[in-house]
Amino acid sequence: MxxxxxxxxxxxxxxxxxxxxxxxxxxxxxxxxxxxxxxxxxxxxxxxxxxxxxxxxxxxxxxxxxxxxxxxxxxxxxxxxxxxxxxxxxxxxxxxxxxxxxxxxxxxxxxxxxxxxxxxxxxxxxxxxxxxxxxxxERKAADRERKRLEALPDQMRRAGASSRMAEDTDLIVRLDEYLLEHFPPPTQRRPQIVRQALEEMDTAGRSAGL
Incomplete structure (x- = not known):
């Protein structure tokens, strides 16, 4: 019981x-x-x-x-x-x-x-x-997260990112979090969206001196 x-x-x-x-x-x-x-x-x-x-x-x-x-x-x-x-x-x-x-x-x-x-x-x-x-x-959320992270490297390459960037696990996780916050569903992660997110992240990083 x-x-x-x-x-x-x-x-x-x-x-x-x-x-x-x-x-x-x-x-x-x-x-x-x-x-x-x-x-x-x-x-x-x-x-x-x-x-x-x-x-x-x-x-x-x-x-x-x-x-x-x-x-x-x-x-x-x-x-x-x-x-x-x-x-x-x-x-x-x-x-x-x-x-x-x-x-x-x-x-x-x-x-x-x-x-x-x-x-x-x-x-x-x-x-x-x-x-x-x-x-x-929780299982469904974890499954959605796994699928997003698995798909993101290819989406980054199609957006113009280098292979090195697409293999950077830390960058992939941070990009996923950024996309969820600034381009949440139902926005699709098309190349222009992923490219914009990467550029905004890079600009924010430079401004912060990272």
């Missing part, structure tokens, strides 16, 4: 915990949840709750996954009932049972101060998914 982020207590209503997933982080592109079905099958909740409550509880998990912040629910019974498509009177009836669909859910504050509900099991799933999302973004 993955370690959960620290839920620090913030001021306000009964010292509520601060939800660790930031507002704005949504997982709508994740088409599956890393649901620990064995934990669910063995859980006290699953073995004691009615079938109707269990069904709605699973829907709550799924709904919360796509909420903002990811893994939370609004702290409003009408909104929650609408999210799981249950009439409000039926929802209240389910919640009045000895084990209701919101068992295990707790109040928290988000980074914007909003009052929301979270469930430790859902938080664990969201934490793992957000880490996988972050790793994926």
């Amino acid at each position: 993955a370690a959960l982020p620290n839920l620090t207590v913030v001021g306000g209503e009964s010292g509520l915990p601060l939800y660790p997933i930031p507002t704005g982080l949504k997982l709508e592109r994740h088409f599956f949840m890393q649901f620990r079905h064995r934990d669910w099958m063995k859980s006290e909740f699953r073995n004691l709750a009615s079938r109707e409550v269990r069904a709605v509880a699973i829907d709550l998990f799924c709904v919360a996954y796509d909420e903002d912040p990811a893994g939370t629910l609004p702290a409003n019974e009408e909104l929650i009932a609408r999210l799981v498509d249950v009439p409000l009177d039926d929802w209240r009836g389910l919640c009045s049972r000895s084990i209701g669909p919101l068992d295990g859910w707790q109040k928290c504050r988000t980074d914007t101060g909003a009052l929301r509900l979270f469930h430790p099991a859902v938080l664990e799933m969201v934490t793992e998914a957000s880490k996988a999302r972050r790793d994926h973004i």
Whole structure:
């Protein structure tokens, strides 16, 4: 089981915990949840709750996954009932049972101060998914960087740079950074653009006495 982020207590209503997933982080592109079905099958909740409550509880998990912040629910019974498509009177009836669909859910504050509900099991799933999302973004960024650096020597030669310049690893890295800053995508690295960047870098270097 993955370690959960620290839920620090913030001021306000009964010292509520601060939800660790930031507002704005949504997982709508994740088409599956890393649901620990064995934990669910063995859980006290699953073995004691009615079938109707269990069904709605699973829907709550799924709904919360796509909420903002990811893994939370609004702290409003009408909104929650609408999210799981249950009439409000039926929802209240389910919640009045000895084990209701919101068992295990707790109040928290988000980074914007909003009052929301979270469930430790859902938080664990969201934490793992957000880490996988972050790793994926980092891998894609690293792959883009590798491809840019591999293509740059040939682009420099076509721009009129010498073979020595095109083999200078330090220059290639500095030129890549300069192009990203001054000629960012979607600007294509055509010969005239690369030539202009090299000339501007050379002029700036001379002015700085480098």
